[in-house]
Amino acid sequence: MSGVSFNEAILELPMVTLTIDGKKIEAPANTHVLQVALKNGIEIPHLCYHPELSVSGGCRLCIVEVEGYSQPVPSCGLACTDGLVITTQGERLYELRKNVLDLFISDHPLDCVICEKAGACLLQEYAYEYGIKETTYTPTISSTLYQDDNPFFIRDHQYCILCGRCVRMCDEIVGVHAIDFAKRGFETNIATPYDGPMIESTCVFCGNCVQVCPTAALMPVSRKDKGREWELDHKTTICGYCGVGCQLEYALKGDEILYAQASPDGPVNGELLCTKGRYGWDFVLSPERLTRPLIRRDLAYELGLTSEPWEQPDTSPLADRQPKIEDYFIPVDWEMALDLVASRLAATVNEHDPDSVVGLASARCTNEENYLFQKFIRAGIGTNNVDHCARL
Amino acid sequence: MQAFGSGAMTNSIRGIRDADCILITGSNTAEAHPVIGYEVIRATKKGAHLIIIDPRRVPLVDHATLFLQPQPGTDIYVFLAMMHTIVKEGWADQVFIEERTEGFEDLAKVLDTYTPERAALISGVPSEQIVEAARLYALGVRSKGDSVYDDERGHSTILYAMGITQRSNGTDNVISLANLSMLCGQIGKPSTGVNPLRGQSNVQGACDVGCLVNVLPGYQRVNLDEPRRSVAKFWGLEDLPDKPGLTIVEATHAALEGDVRAMYIMGENPMMSDPNTQHVERSLRSLDFLVVQEIFPSDTAFLAHVILPAASSLEKEGTFTNTERRIQRLHAVLPAPGEAWPDWRITAEIASRFDQERETNREPGYWHFDSVADIFDELALVTPIYRGMNYARLEGQGLQWPCPEEDHPGTPILHVGRFSRGRGKFNPIEARDPAEQPDEEYPLILTTGRVLYHYHTGTMTRRSEPLHWREPHGFVEINPNDAEAIDLEDGFAVAIHSRRGQVRTRARITERVPPGTVFLAFHWREAPANVLTQDHTLDPVAKIPEYKVCAVRLENPRQNKK
Numbered sequence: 001m002s003g004v005s006f007n008e009a010i011l012e013l014p015m016v017t018l019t020i021d022g023k024k025i026e027a028p029a030n031t032h033v034l035q036v037a038l039k040n041g042i043e044i045p046h047l048c049y050h051p052e053l054s055v056s057g058g059c060r061l062c063i064v065e066v067e068g069y070s071q072p073v074p075s076c077g078l079a080c081t082d083g084l085v086i087t088t089q090g091e092r093l094y095e096l097r098k099n100v101l102d103l104f105i106s107d108h109p110l111d112c113v114i115c116e117k118a119g120a121c122l123l124q125e126y127a128y129e130y131g132i133k134e135t136t137y138t139p140t141i142s143s144t145l146y147q148d149d150n151p152f153f154i155r156d157h158q159y160c161i162l163c164g165r166c167v168r169m170c171d172e173i174v175g176v177h178a179i180d181f182a183k184r185g186f187e188t189n190i191a192t193p194y195d196g197p198m199i200e201s202t203c204v205f206c207g208n209c210v211q212v213c214p215t216a217a218l219m220p221v222s223r224k225d226k227g228r229e230w231e232l233d234h235k236t237t238i239c240g241y242c243g244v245g246c247q248l249e250y251a252l253k254g255d256e257i258l259y260a261q262a263s264p265d266g267p268v269n270g271e272l273l274c275t276k277g278r279y280g281w282d283f284v285l286s287p288e289r290l291t292r293p294l295i296r297r298d299l300a301y302e303l304g305l306t307s308e309p310w311e312q313p314d315t316s317p318l319a320d321r322q323p324k325i326e327d328y329f330i331p332v333d334w335e336m337a338l339d340l341v342a343s344r345l346a347a348t349v350n351e352h353d354p355d356s357v358v359g360l361a362s363a364r365c366t367n368e369e370n371y372l373f374q375k376f377i378r379a380g381i382g383t384n385n386v387d388h389c390a391r392l
Numbered sequence: 393m394q395a396f397g398s399g400a401m402t403n404s405i406r407g408i409r410d411a412d413c414i415l416i417t418g419s420n421t422a423e424a425h426p427v428i429g430y431e432v433i434r435a436t437k438k439g440a441h442l443i444i445i446d447p448r449r450v451p452l453v454d455h456a457t458l459f460l461q462p463q464p465g466t467d468i469y470v471f472l473a474m475m476h477t478i479v480k481e482g483w484a485d486q487v488f489i490e491e492r493t494e495g496f497e498d499l500a501k502v503l504d505t506y507t508p509e510r511a512a513l514i515s516g517v518p519s520e521q522i523v524e525a526a527r528l529y530a531l532g533v534r535s536k537g538d539s540v541y542d543d544e545r546g547h548s549t550i551l552y553a554m555g556i557t558q559r560s561n562g563t564d565n566v567i568s569l570a571n572l573s574m575l576c577g578q579i580g581k582p583s584t585g586v587n588p589l590r591g592q593s594n595v596q597g598a599c600d601v602g603c604l605v606n607v608l609p610g611y612q613r614v615n616l617d618e619p620r621r622s623v624a625k626f627w628g629l630e631d632l633p634d635k636p637g638l639t640i641v642e643a644t645h646a647a648l649e650g651d652v653r654a655m656y657i658m659g660e661n662p663m664m665s666d667p668n669t670q671h672v673e674r675s676l677r678s679l680d681f682l683v684v685q686e687i688f689p690s691d692t693a694f695l696a697h698v699i700l701p702a703a704s705s706l707e708k709e710g711t712f713t714n715t716e717r718r719i720q721r722l723h724a725v726l727p728a729p730g731e732a733w734p735d736w737r738i739t740a741e742i743a744s745r746f747d748q749e750r751e752t753n754r755e756p757g758y759w760h761f762d763s764v765a766d767i768f769d770e771l772a773l774v775t776p777i778y779r780g781m782n783y784a785r786l787e788g789q790g791l792q793w794p795c796p797e798e799d800h801p802g803t804p805i806l807h808v809g810r811f812s813r814g815r816g817k818f819n820p821i822e823a824r825d826p827a828e829q830p831d832e833e834y835p836l837i838l839t840t841g842r843v844l845y846h847y848h849t850g851t852m853t854r855r856s857e858p859l860h861w862r863e864p865h866g867f868v869e870i871n872p873n874d875a876e877a878i879d880l881e882d883g884f885a886v887a888i889h890s891r892r893g894q895v896r897t898r899a900r901i902t903e904r905v906p907p908g909t910v911f912l913a914f915h916w917r918e919a920p921a922n923v924l925t926q927d928h929t930l931d932p933v934a935k936i937p938e939y940k941v942c943a944v945r946l947e948n949p950r951q952n953k954k
Binding site: 151199206241252334347364367376 | 405654730857
């Protein structure tokens with residue numbers, strides 16, 4: 001193999017040097033101040049900014065002081081240039097940001113005590129940081145629309161702060177543009193065309209909007225009434241569906257999965273998933289899961305495991321809408337099942353030859369399982385009759 | 393593989409977003425690989441041109457600059473005509489051809505007669521579109537914005553999937569795409585390459601570790617003495633069988649002839665996934681012994697003598713290798729239900745008991761492994777492309793093969809500076825037509841594939857409540873013209889007949905398919921697409937069945953009653 005190691009992410013771009021909070025930082029010329037600050041571990045509060053999305057500049061929380069400017073400017077849209085001197089903290093910035101948060105809070109229910117997002121809500125986090133207990137304005141909730149029109153996610157507009165992350169995600173990355181800002185001014189809300197049900201829109205239910213929502217406006221149905229963020233364990237694994245290899249983070253309460261999301265560290269998918277990966281995990285809980293070794297009834301009768309004779313029907317299992325496994329098989333213990341399999345395979349090799357046995361491995365099993373499987377077929381049985389559905 | 397010396401995605405998924413031009417063919421990326429679809433959409437939003445060559449109007453066409461819609465089975469003419477144009481117009485990368493490849497003259501000779509006009513006549517794609525696609529791809533042209541690369545020509549990448557390979561000339565198609573990329577020097581650099589998008593979580597890994605009939609772990613051919621004996625030695629044996637085995641489709645034929653008597657199936661559902669279902673069922677029923685290791689009672693499991701309950705991917709440790717050759721670790725999220733075991737434990741138990749039955753003497757603990765880490769570390773030693781890896785090293789971001797030494801960082805891009813086989817080889821390819829052509833009795837072409845909300849044979853996704861809610865029933869996509877011909881309305885039942893059998897499902901009348909073509913996904917056990925597909929003509933090299941082209945006839949059951 002000749003491939004030379006090369007990191008596609010590192011491309012040569014002209015670099016500039018700027019100063020943030022007294023720290024000299026080198027950054028590529030086409031980047032923005034907020035992006036660079038966050039990458040260098042300098043925290044600037046932000047709600048509408050998301051690293052995967054284009055800059056919106058709407059929330060005004062990421063304002064910074066720029067040397068030579070009389071007024072603070074949002075750092076998310078401020079391009080890095082040589083010699084730029086930035087201050088991210090200060091009394092004026094603190095007061096301005098506090099007022100921005102005060103305005104957000106005036107149109108947001110302060111029911112954190114019962115909110116499932118509590119602990120993972122960005123607005124809550126910043127309100128805490130800036131010491132905001134309640135609004136100094138007259139509290140008015142602009143929209144109380146509650147839309148639970150699908151089994152994937154709930155849209156609870158009272159929590160929506162109109163940051164627009166979901167809208168940009170849907171358009172810029174998922175490319176379906178199922179939602180956008182509707183109406184004007186205080187009446188504004190995020191809606192499908194004509195505010196119809198989600199299923200009548202172009203939505204593909206990938207839930208990437210839910211992933212980037214900073215508040216409880218977009219929440220997975222599967223976690224409703226099931227527990228709060230700090231009660232949950234998070235376990236990371238790789239999605240079992242297609243070959244992209246997305247990293248998935250499951251949030252669990254005990255042994256119950258409450259929801260799945262992407263973890264930003266995923267080398268392939270970052271914060272993105274598709275509908276199958278994010279919502280298609282509940283098959284593992286199906287009562288139809290196989291939980292005991294099974295022997296078909298005719299063979300079981302032959303072996304004296306049951307007194308009821310049985311004959312395999314001629315009709316295809318596919319012809320039966322819901323064939324029941326217990327009508328065809330009886331459960332046995334592992335010892336019996338394993339011994340039976342081993343003896344039947346050995347008998348086949350003894351009576352015929354190793355090439356009369358075929359093993360089909362699985363494109364859904366692990367490398368270790370597939371390796372061991374082909375080793376058994378080749379070194380154990382003694383044939384190269386080992387294949388899987390790579391072609392199918 | 394013949395062209396470059398290895399068969400896998402040449403580049404990384406994250407590089408797609410920086411491509412200047414993307415050519416997608418035979419892949420419904422947005423539905424079958426949505427997260428790669430996002431990369432494509434990001435690239436187009438930044439100004440990359442997107443060219444789609446597909447008989448179906450797949451969802452990504454909404455973002456495409458050019459949509460070339462060849463009649464099913466005729467895309468090879470489009471690829472050849474693109475290359476013809478590139479050579480003729482001087483868009484080929486002469487420096488790359490001279491420095492990195494061989495056999496260009498042979499290719500150029502073959503290309504001579506494959507003009508865009510001829511391709512247009514056969515495929516139905518206007519010749520101007522073929523010429524424009526050739527230009528955009530060859531030169532890596534953008535629609536707007538600046539390239540992140542400052543090379544003379546932009547970076548173009550090719551993505552393809554089973555629409556290209558599940559064909560009686562699938563190998564020819566892949567070689568043609570490889571030829572196209574080398575002709576334009578669009579390989580061995582970031583955001584370029586020839587990239588098969590693999591459809592299953594560990595299909596790449598299953599191939600890598602040797603679950604193929606002709607190769608041992610790491611693509612070491614069984615008929616080459618030296619690597620085979622070295623693997624044998626590692627496994628404590630003198631030698632291993634040198635005769636390539638039977639592929640799935642060949643095995644089902646051999647079973648009916650009595651040459652195959654027993655099958656051990658781990659986590660596969662050939663009753664739904666293999667072509668010509670009635671034949672598959674006859675074949676499985678004819679076996680003396682069938683054992684199926686599964687998480688659900690699949691239609692294949694119903695035909696087994698013994699079913700062994702396995703843990704799902706959420707319930708086990710181990711590694712998967714993704715389509716960009718990245719090996720990543722799984723972590724058990726849940727305990728396995730009841731008495732279900734991880735597959736490796738079951739196989740190890742069967743193997744050691746099999747040895748006892750056969751009275752084979754091996755060193756004690758030959759089939760015993762304490763953990764998957766032990767198995768991985770052994771497989772890394774046997775598999776040259778994995779040799780520098782160990783289980784602990786894979787935590788976090790994983791590693792992309794080849795990774796031959798312990799301090800090797802892995803390989804995000806293949807063929808940088810040099811191809812695996814040395815020089816890239818142009819294999820001259822002539823166009824061949826699909827094995828089964830429509831005729832008077834079966835006038836339409838059926839093509840199969842997936843829908844967004846379901847996966848493969850549906851055993852998992854059809855048991856997921858939200859996914860079931862969104863796409864509860866099987867359906868066949870039919871063009872309005874073809875629907876009108878049999879007086880068929882949207883949502884009503886329709887029967888599809890082929891030379892192998894018939895299925896009944898709901899009609900979805902849509903212009904996503906062109907007139908003369910119908911599309912049926914293979915997820916639906918109540919309407920199993922593979923009852924219809926053919927298994928008589930496989931790709932001669934890869935032995936892949938032609939799922940994407942089979943002749944069918946539609947019948948409106950209500951019309952017959954009228």
